[in-house]
Amino acid sequence: MTAEIPVATERDVLITRVFAAPREVVWRFFTQSPRIAEWFGPTGVHVDPASVHVDLRLGGRWELDMIVDEDCKHSPIAGVITALDPPEHLEIRMRARPDPGMELDDIVLRLWFHDHGDRTRLTLHQGPFEPGFRDRTADGWELSFGKIDALVAR
Template sequence: MTESQSTNSNPEEGKLVISRTFNALRELVFKVWTESKHLKHWWGPKGMTIEVAKLDLRPGGIFHYCMRAPDGHEMWGKFVYQEIVAPEKIVFLNSFSDTEGNTIRPPFSSEFPLEVRNVVTFTELNGQTTLTLQGGPHNATAAEHEFFKGMFDSMQQGFGGTFDQLDAYLAKI
């Protein structure tokens, strides 16, 4: 069960910051972020199923996945891992992709950044883990930065749903 959740943005830096506390040990929360057998059960928007095409957990490695809606519509995405410090931190570039893993623009906007750099940290206190995600445009134009900031509310809702799924999954395993 979730103890607390906070969402806020840092408009000065243009980063989305979301923190959530889970009633699970840090090693377990880190594990479900780094293994395909777990990611497929909770990653992504509510209502979507996730197919893991590839997971290579190392700097330079990728997590390539397909998000499939109930109507069959597919969107592909990927992480390119930059840094992994088990069980404390994961740094990755997140983007939309094609089926081969090439970075592409998202289907909803030509102004959304091609890549978003995310830093996910895991801290444990009294058997609970606080996960903090900080994300912002990477190698983006001024217009892409502005568009990204304009999507904070939508992204907070999306990550809120994803973290709800993570919370439910952690309670089951």
């Protein structure tokens, strides 16, 4: 059974986005290593494909390393899959190092993939964050989702 979407607080990111692709296609963008490397990260950031590891099972790992194009600063993300109901729901408990000396721990990313035929409505809930970092994270997701839109359009 798919988990319910929790109530978002001022410390959470909550985004709903529609992609012009079937649910199984959008699901693969989040669960297949080569696909994740194609889009993850805001503009000006790329992901080293060799750093992406997805073990798609409960307790499996979900990891990547974002690299800022301008200064090659690394921002690793390491997660464990805590809920899985393909292709409807994915939950990852993660820790990240977005900036030198800054560690985010126990951040939960929850994704729901809603089937609308040739379109998919994605609901993303992530947190908790400090308010300033929450806004930065939300902006990063929106820019990243633009990359998915471009890939789907091709």
